[in-house]
Amino acid sequence: MESHSPNKYNLPFARLGLIFLIGLTLLSLAFTQDLKQKNEETLFLTAEGQKDYSHFIENFHIKPVAIGAHPYKEDNEGELLWSKFEKICEGKCHLFDLGKLAGNLKEEPSKKEKAFLMLASEESDRTTFKEVLKKLIQDFPLIELSGVPFTNILLDQYSQTIKKTLFPALFAGLFILLTLYFRSLPEALVVFFPGLMGAGLSLLATKTFYGTSNLITSIIPLLIFVIELSLVLHIHETAKEFKDLPGALREKKEPIILMVVTTFIGFGSLFLSELKAISDFGILAAFLILAATTLTLAWLIAVHYGLKAPWHNKWKIKDQPQIPLSKISQFWSTKKIILFSVVSLTLGLLSLSQISIITDASRYFPKESGLKEQMDRLAKDYLGTPIMEILVPLKEDSGKELYKELSTIHLLEERLKKDLNLNLMSINSLIKLVNKRYSGLEELPANRMAYFGLKAQVPSSLSEGYPTEDFYRITILGQNTNVDRYEEVLTSIQKILKEENFNGVHFNGLYYHLMRAQKKMITVLFKSFFTSLLLISFLSWLYFKSRRIFLLFMVVNILPVLASFPLLWLFGLSFNIATVMTYSISLGLIVDSSFHIIHALKKEDITLNFYHQTVVTPILV
Numbered sequence: 001m002e003s004h005s006p007n008k009y010n011l012p013f014a015r016l017g018l019i020f021l022i023g024l025t026l027l028s029l030a031f032t033q034d035l036k037q038k039n040e041e042t043l044f045l046t047a048e049g050q051k052d053y054s055h056f057i058e059n060f061h062i063k064p065v066a067i068g069a070h071p072y073k074e075d076n077e078g079e080l081l082w083s084k085f086e087k088i089c090e091g092k093c094h095l096f097d098l099g100k101l102a103g104n105l106k107e108e109p110s111k112k113e114k115a116f117l118m119l120a121s122e123e124s125d126r127t128t129f130k131e132v133l134k135k136l137i138q139d140f141p142l143i144e145l146s147g148v149p150f151t152n153i154l155l156d157q158y159s160q161t162i163k164k165t166l167f168p169a170l171f172a173g174l175f176i177l178l179t180l181y182f183r184s185l186p187e188a189l190v191v192f193f194p195g196l197m198g199a200g201l202s203l204l205a206t207k208t209f210y211g212t213s214n215l216i217t218s219i220i221p222l223l224i225f226v227i228e229l230s231l232v233l234h235i236h237e238t239a240k241e242f243k244d245l246p247g248a249l250r251e252k253k254e255p256i257i258l259m260v261v262t263t264f265i266g267f268g269s270l271f272l273s274e275l276k277a278i279s280d281f282g283i284l285a286a287f288l289i290l291a292a293t294t295l296t297l298a299w300l301i302a303v304h305y306g307l308k309a310p311w312h313n314k315w316k317i318k319d320q321p322q323i324p325l326s327k328i329s330q331f332w333s334t335k336k337i338i339l340f341s342v343v344s345l346t347l348g349l350l351s352l353s354q355i356s357i358i359t360d361a362s363r364y365f366p367k368e369s370g371l372k373e374q375m376d377r378l379a380k381d382y383l384g385t386p387i388m389e390i391l392v393p394l395k396e397d398s399g400k401e402l403y404k405e406l407s408t409i410h411l412l413e414e415r416l417k418k419d420l421n422l423n424l425m426s427i428n429s430l431i432k433l434v435n436k437r438y439s440g441l442e443e444l445p446a447n448r449m450a451y452f453g454l455k456a457q458v459p460s461s462l463s464e465g466y467p468t469e470d471f472y473r474i475t476i477l478g479q480n481t482n483v484d485r486y487e488e489v490l491t492s493i494q495k496i497l498k499e500e501n502f503n504g505v506h507f508n509g510l511y512y513h514l515m516r517a518q519k520k521m522i523t524v525l526f527k528s529f530f531t532s533l534l535l536i537s538f539l540s541w542l543y544f545k546s547r548r549i550f551l552l553f554m555v556v557n558i559l560p561v562l563a564s565f566p567l568l569w570l571f572g573l574s575f576n577i578a579t580v581m582t583y584s585i586s587l588g589l590i591v592d593s594s595f596h597i598i599h600a601l602k603k604e605d606i607t608l609n610f611y612h613q614t615v616v617t618p619i620l621v
Contacts, residue, residue, distance in 0.1 A: 066147030348562025
């Protein structure tokens with residue numbers, strides 16, 4: 001092959017380009033060191049869910065809430081703990097003794113501990129309340145907490161750990177492996193740097209456009225890194241075969257364009273998702289593919305001219321073990337491919353129904369942390385997590401008829417508690433607590449004057465969330481649960497409401513919308529995967545003008561997915577946000593490799609050595 005050596009006029013511009021790209025990457029990484037993780041509780045809600053939940057918060061004065069408990073040995077320690085909690089909470093939240101509050105619902109736990117319900121004050125927002133919880137965690141290492149704000153703190157911490165520890169370790173490990181593979185530090189640096197540049201660009205874009213990162217967008221730097229590394233490996237190995245970068249770029253122009261366009265379309269299709277978190281991920285990833293690929297090509301050209309054509313002068317093809325084509329054809333015979341396809345299809349479909357869908361965020365925490373058990377224990381011993389809000393329409397808003405209506409709703413509450421074996425909180429349950437304190441009777445007062453008199457004794461920070469105008473609010477309390485169990489509870493409640501002739505009832509609450517949205521999210525991601533696959537296969541059909549290519553893309557990309565299902569079932573894994581997003585990312589990588597394979601094999605004069613060096617080697621690496 002003819003070598004296109006750089007001339008002296010290109011040299012200074014190329015080296016300035018190298019300095020600029022290196023500086024841009026280092027500045028991006030430095031500028032985004034303070035990029036914060038912010039996982040709001042509404043992160044995974046649909047647009048409709050966010051709107052409905054916002055109205056609920058506004059109409060019922062909903063404030064962030066958490067429950068906690070801290071053990072003690074001597075009786076006087078409990079009072080001392082309480083005074084310390086009050087000092088931390090002063091002006092920022094309201095504290096309620098959970099031991100007394102839970103006494104209305106079940107037997108108090110025998111374990112000596114100071115348990116509390118913490119409710120954000122009117123002056124506190126979500127950020128302030130989370131800071132109070134962080135202060136409690138810092139000052140009381142033995143404290144146990146539960147509630148959505150506490151879960152968000154944990155998710156922030158885990159996301160930050162991934163950013164600060166896992167990703168740097170992963171990048172460093174990959175660089176070491178590349179160095180060992182190439183046996184050349186400069187060669188490994190040239191191949192590795194575009195991926196790092198793409199990761200830095202991703203962090204910069206996330207901070208610029210969104211201000212903070214979250215569980216979903218934090219995946220983008222790794223995604224861009226892997227895609228750019230794949231691209232560079234193909235160009236790099238081809239340049240070594242050609243002993244020239246411009247020749248390699250001409251050779252790989254077609255699969256590179258197809259790769260970029262189809263990957264852009266694949267991720268861009270996520271923009272249509274009704275879940276904002278997925279929509280943001282899709283549109284950001286799509287445009288970052290374009291930007292990162294442009295910078296990657298600029299980097300390789302700058303290396304070519306700035307380092308005086310190292311692919312021609314320095315980097316040689318490694319001696320590869322030559323495998324005769326007949327041996328490859330014999331191993332991957334048509335019969336074996338058909339057998340593998342049939343087995344994968346059969347086992348995949350059989351195991352699909354056995355794989356669980358995980359939407360319970362507490363099940364994502366490491367088992368050794370004991371966090372799920374901690375949350376479940378607090379829910380069992382005390383009030384539990386608000387898992388559903390039932391809003392019963394009221395016909396009256398004052399007087400005797402309202403009291404009669406509230407008494408009827410109380411009968412509904414008693415049945416819900418009995419049939420579901422779950423706790424609940426409402427204005428009736430709070431009035432019963434006050435009545436027990438005054439009369440020792442755990443029941444509603446006998447007349448409306450006493451009822452509304454006791455209602456005035458309920459702390460305003462609690463009663464304002466349970467008004468008796470327009471709608472009557474019942475909060476169902478329980479343990480964190482998965483969507484399958486949650487839907488069973490929801491169906492049971494709907495059945496009871498129908499049997500008790502309660503019509504026009506609405507369901508709301510964060511947990512309710514999360515369960516609906518996360519189940520929908522899994523479905524949305526699977527639909528996005530197959531929509532992208534169909535679109536990419538169709539574009540390939542149009543470009544290559546071959547129906548066989550369309551079928552090839554469909555089979556090549558579906559079979560690995562089906563083949564993975566038995567492994568998920570065998571190892572007890574699940575469908576969740578992470579695993580389903582992995583399928584979408586893998587689709588991009590498989591499609592990219594497919595384009596390089598098809599482009600090479602359609603050449604009539606291709607040799608096995610050329611195919612091995614320019615296609616097989618980069619795919620395997």
